[in-house]
Amino acid sequence: MKLTILKNELNDAIQQVAKAASARPAIPILGGIKIDVTHQGVTLTASDTDISIQSFIPVEREDLVIATVDKPGSVVLPAKFFVEIVKKLPSDNIEIEVSQHYQTLLRSGSTDIQMVGLDPEEFPVLPSIEQSELLQMPGDLLKAMIRQTVLAASTSEQTPILTGVLWNLQEGQLKFVATDRHRLASRLAHVETAEDYRFNNVVIAAKTLVELSKLVPDQNGLVDIVVADNQVLFKIGNVLFYSRILDGTYPDTSKIIPQVYKTELVLDTKNLTDAIDRAYLMSREEKTNIVRLVTLDDGTIEISSSSTELGRVTEGLEAKQFTGDPLRIAFNSKYMLDVLKVIDSEQIMIGFTGAMSPIIIKPTDHAYSMYVILPYRTTG
CATH class of the missing domain: 3.10.150.10 (DNA Polymerase III, subunit A, domain 2)
Structure with a gap:
């Protein structure tokens, strides 16, 4: 096998496929990147058997010559070293030549690198997938x-x-x-x-x-x-x-999601995120992440967390809308922050069916997403 290829094209493709190469392979071949060279182009493949990634580099793209193939062939090179060395080669072109026993020479500018390659026949075969419906x-x-x-x-x-x-x-x-x-x-x-x-x-x-x-x-x-x-x-x-695809049957989660709520709050997403973020700092020190939410008689809500060593954080927030029963609830602030950071809506609805029932969080802009957090049972 012998070819010359543009460094940036090879580097981009290696970066893509290397994500599938095993960091701690059970057998050495799974820690490698397979290179298949034909007169049509270069195919790079990596696989840890759970995921496999393949990237194709054509010899030409829109009048740009990317690779010149002198001799087709295949080899598997150790991913970790190959990824790092290609990035650091000095010239815009890289020559790759494979000789007997898969000894591989990389040449770029005045740099020559000898690598020990592996037999491509030992590399796992990619799954054959019927592509009739997609x-x-x-x-x-x-x-x-x-x-x-x-x-x-x-x-x-x-x-x-x-x-x-x-x-x-x-x-x-x-x-x-x-x-x-x-x-x-x-x-x-x-x-x-x-x-x-x-x-x-x-x-x-x-x-x-x-x-x-x-x-x-x-x-x-x-x-x-x-x-x-x-x-x-x-x-x-x-x-x-x-x-x-993971083996097994996923549990039916529909039963845990309430359809009606005893209490509903509509809140500004950013204001709530900022308030819980500050309360989280204190709760994190206690290693519990517990934050409490209480509805007050005037329609506002209070968010608080405390630490025996540091003290207490209390936040007051105006509810955009508040209907139903008064509420006192405790929850994992880290879980709540994870949700608030991915919600793409300026306001959110939080629904409660009681202090020990699931907390439902939905964006008000659309009905495409929904989140559930189980509350904590706390004293006081």
């Missing part, structure tokens, strides 16, 4: 839905299914749900798809979705999504991102 959605919508739900996914491997985000699609409505049993986030969106195309109980690891989100460009391109039996494929331009 779902298309704008990249910025996908990123928003991920950002607004992953915060509620569990980080405990004791219940692996809850470390993921549940995807359900029916009648053109795509719904994401995540919960760690203490809080829940859900986000709904209308998407373009065949009228009868549907799926349910597709659960993708939250950490995988965070990595996917980094690959989706901010400008509003379309992402193609193909769901198979145990894999989901995302197509983002020249990049293919494969993710394993």
Whole structure:
């Protein structure tokens, strides 16, 4: 194998696929990036078996010659070193040549680097996915839905299914749900798809979705999504991102969400965020994160937290709207802040059905997202 390629093009593609290379591989090949060179272009692939990312660099793009291929071939190079060294090579062009036993030479300017390559035949084969039915959605919508739900996914491997985000699609409505049993986030969106195309109980690891989100460009391109039996494929331009679907059945969360409230508050999102942020500083010192919310007779609300060593923070807030019973409730301020920071609405509605019932948080601008936080039982 022998080719010359533009450094910036190779570097961009390596940065994309390296996210899937295993940092602590069980076998060395999983810590590598596979390079396949043909006269059409260069394909880079990395996989830790849970996720696989593939990026294609064509030899030409709009009259720009990106790569000159002298001899097609394949090799696997150690991702960690390859990623770092390509960034630091001195010239705009890099020559890559593979000789016997996968010994690989990188040449750039006056720099020569010898690398020990691995046999590409040992690299895992990417899943074969039937692409007859697919779902298309704008990249910025996908990123928003991920950002607004992953915060509620569990980080405990004791219940692996809850470390993921549940995807359900029916009648053109795509719904994401995540919960760690203490809080829940859900986000709904209308998407373009065949009228009868549907799926349910597709659960993708939250950490995988965070990595996917980094690959989706901010400008509003379309992402193609193909769901198979145990894999989901995302197509983002020249990049293919494969993710394993988590095993198991996601719990039915619909039963915990109340439909009517004893108390409803409408509050300014920024004012509430700032007030809870200040109260959180004190509660964090106590390592409890507990903040209390009390409705007062004059229609205002009081937010407070205390520390035996530091003292007390008390915040007064005007409610935009207050209906129902008076309320005293305690909750995890970190959970509440996580929600407030991803809500894209100037005002929010908070619904309560009692001091020990779930707290419901919804934006007032639209009905696409909804959050649930379980309260704390406290004395006093």
